[in-house]
Amino acid sequence: MSDQEFTRALGYANAAFDLLKRSGIPPYPQFYELLYTYATGVNPSLNTRLNSIFRGGEKPSSELAETLFNEFLKSDMTERMSSVSERMHARIEAVHDAIDTAMSTASSYSGSLQSATGDLEGDLSDEDMKALAARLLSETRRMQKTNLELEKRLEASRDDISLLQRDLDDVRRESMLDPLTKIANRKSFDEGLADALVEARDTNTPVSLIMADIDHFKTFNDTYGHQTGDQVLRLVAMTLKSNIKGKDLAARYGGEEFVAVLPYTDLHGAVIVAENVRKAIQAKELLKRSTNEKLGRITASFGVASFNPNDNAVSLIERADRCLYAAKHAGRNRVVSESELVDIVEAPKDASAA
Template sequence: MSGQEFKRALGYANAAFDLLKRSGIPPYPQFYELLYTYATGVNPSLNSRINAIFREGHAPSADLAEALYNEFLKSDVNDRITDVSERMHARIEAVHDAIDTAMTTASAYSGSLQSASGDLEQDISTEALQSLANRLLLETRVMQDTNRALEQKLEASRDDIAALQRDLDDVRRESRLDPLTKIANRKSFDEGLEAAVAEAQSGHQPLCLLIADIDHFKTFNDTYGHQTGDQVLRLVAMTIKSNIKGKDLAARYGGEEFVAILPSTDLEGAVIVAENVRRAIQAKELLKRSTNEKLGRITASFGVAAFRPSDTPSSLLERADRCLYAAKHAGRNKVVSENDLAEQHGPKDGVSAA
């Protein structure tokens, strides 16, 4: 974890504890998670609900916090996976029952055939032979009916299991997306960055990481409201996504921060991508949908870092974060790469900057 990321997470934690203390809500893990999530702003539906509660002056309580936690954070994805799993289990049990029935019928049929074989080895009357033939014909029809029922159940189960698999794939896909912006979420980014670093280490391919932060977003959000703020977040997310390609991955990192993993891209190319995104964001004039009021333009600051052979995901992210921090301090609406930082600070102790 980079120094800036640590400060950011600590700020969210302090805000969550402050809300717990001021509201008189017990600091149980689920309530801390609820208010920590509220502090980060990554769940817009949750924030809208809590803000409405604050505006209406409702007294906070453990029961209210429990209800909000169950509604927004008790994992809907896990519930859906459980539902799919239970349906899959029920279908498999039905198939097993059908197979057991077929095996029992087949075993009985096999016993009847063996018995008939023994009878045929002896001298039997025409009437007895006719009776044996009728019995075998009847049992053969029962066996056919059982097999037909098994085939039907297997066919239905195949279709059901295919549908369940599609449901499961949808749930998994949704679990990797940010619900507001519909680009990759933090979990998906963490996994993607780890895989990209491992691939860059093994294949000696370039890799860059871009991190972006919307300038003055909190002020904009407070001035025009959360719905307009959500519109801005979606706009920035789609702008980043439309300017990357191939195996690149755009993700919402948290709050108003976004990241993009750029495999097979050197630092110069990554800076070009960042500049394209920066200009595209700045070029868009915002309108308030409800009133068509012009809200002006937004800007974003960018930090770009390139993979080094000794890098871990954390060290690469930390360098990109330092570049973002420098872009903010240089006046915002800028792209700063680690080469820019090296030029600003110059070589130290006789060692040239890489």
């Protein structure tokens, strides 16, 4: 974690604890998560609701916090996973029951065959032979019926398991997407970057990282409202995603920050990609959907770093983050790569860098 990221996270944490203390809400993990999320601003719907509550003079309570947590943060993934698990368990139990029945029937049939073998070795009358044949025929039919039932149950289980697999795939995909922008979320980014670094080491190929931050987003959000802010976040996300290709991964890093992992791309190539994204964002003029009011243009700043043999995920992110802050302090709306860091003198860090 870079110094800048640590400072941001600490600020969010302090704000969350301050809100907990002032509201008299116990600092249970779910309530801390609720107010930490509010402090980051990554869930605009939650912020709109809480801001309305604060403006209305209502003092938050544990009950209200629980309600908000369940509404905005408690994912239905757990319930869906539980449902899939229960269905899988029921299907496995059904298969086990069918197999047990088939094994029991097979064992009985085997016993009947052994008994018949012993009888055949003796001197049987015609009537005894007919009775033995009838008994074996009955046992054979029972065995056929059991096998047919087992086949049907296995066929049904195969179809159901296919549906369960699709449900699990859907849940996993949703768990890896940012709900607002519909691009990869932080968890997906962490996994994607880790995989890209492993591949880069194994194949001795380059991989680069782009970090982007929307300039003056907080001011824009405060001026035009969270719904318009959401529109901006989606716009930047889609612009980033549309300017990468192949195995590249675009993700929302948090708040108004975005990242892109570019396997098989060196620093020079990554800078070109970042410049293309920067220009594409700057070229788009925003309109407020409800009124068609022109809101002007937005810009973003970019930091670019490339993997080296001594890197891990943390060190690569820290270098890209330093480049991003260098771009902010150098005037925003620009791309700074790690090769340029030595030529840029960073100004003191303050809130205006957002």
